[in-house]
Amino acid sequence: MNKKDQIKDIGFVLTKAPIESSLTYRFLCLAKNVVDKDKTIGLFLISDSVWLVKKNQNNKPHELLKILLKNGAEVTVSKDHLMAAGIDNNDLIKGVNVTEQPYVDLVDHVMEKWNKVITI
Amino acid sequence: MNVENIKPKVLTILLIKGPYVSEAADIALKTALKAKRKGYAVNVFLYLDGTWVSHLKDDKSFNNPGDWLKRVIRKGISVKMCERCSKARDLTEDNIIDNILIPGSYEFIELLKKSDKVLTFGG
Numbered sequence: 001m002n003k004k005d006q007i008k009d010i011g012f013v014l015t016k017a018p019i020e021s022s023l024t025y026r027f028l029c030l031a032k033n034v035v036d037k038d039k040t041i042g043l044f045l046i047s048d049s050v051w052l053v054k055k056n057q058n059n060k061p062h063e064l065l066k067i068l069l070k071n072g073a074e075v076t077v078s079k080d081h082l083m084a085a086g087i088d089n090n091d092l093i094k095g096v097n098v099t100e101q102p103y104v105d106l107v108d109h110v111m112e113k114w115n116k117v118i119t120i
Numbered sequence: 121m122n123v124e125n126i127k128p129k130v131l132t133i134l135l136i137k138g139p140y141v142s143e144a145a146d147i148a149l150k151t152a153l154k155a156k157r158k159g160y161a162v163n164v165f166l167y168l169d170g171t172w173v174s175h176l177k178d179d180k181s182f183n184n185p186g187d188w189l190k191r192v193i194r195k196g197i198s199v200k201m202c203e204r205c206s207k208a209r210d211l212t213e214d215n216i217i218d219n220i221l222i223p224g225s226y227e228f229i230e231l232l233k234k235s236d237k238v239l240t241f242g243g
Contacts, residue, residue, distance in 0.1 A: 047143045103154040
């Protein structure tokens with residue numbers, strides 16, 4: 001089975017911007033704790049959370065996301081929301097998957113690719 | 121095995137934020153529609169300020185989560201909203217979109233028990 005197609009233990013759906021509140025950071029800390037317990041995770045970024053993948057940021061949630069990516073987290077980002085924010089492919093950190101069908105893919109991840117799901 | 125006897129997986133979507141304050145209502149309802157289209161059984165439960173979406177009955181010249189909610193109902197997705205939350209906001213069957221049930225929040229617990237996955241939007 002392709003590594004990308006493997007079912008993840010827990011999926012995280014993020015809707016909030018990196019420093020909109022402390023929620024995003026705490027949510028990513030939770031994701032890191034899951035990874036530290038040798039579980040596999042996926043993250044789905046939609047709405048304002050897509051700002052997390054814009055490169056050259058200086059904030060803790062962004063740094064934590066990069067650590068999660070290095071540790072095997074699968075990160076999927078809504079293209080619609082990237083475009084709405086004026087973020088193009090050249091602005092993205094490496095290793096994220098951009099989806100042109102965010103709602104179809106969100107449903108697919110939630111129902112078929114993740115064993116459990118948490119949202120903010 | 122008879123394919124007709126295979127029950128579809130159940131997705132329940134809990135919306136707890138009102139319209140026009142964030143994108144939560146739009147995302148919740150668009151996700152519900154896509155899930156239904158992909159063959160899943162879908163429930164939408166409006167809770168706390170999420171109940172306000174039911175009040176968007178009239179047409180608008182701009183994006184209208186009320187239209188998305190009507191579309192969700194037309195597609196056969198079950199939409200329920202919390203009785204206490206509705207009462208607190210003076211939302212009744214007379215001033216909300218048709219075909220939304222207003223049970224107690226115990227009903228939400230029943231939905232949770234029957235669901236394969238639950239998504240919460242607006243937290």
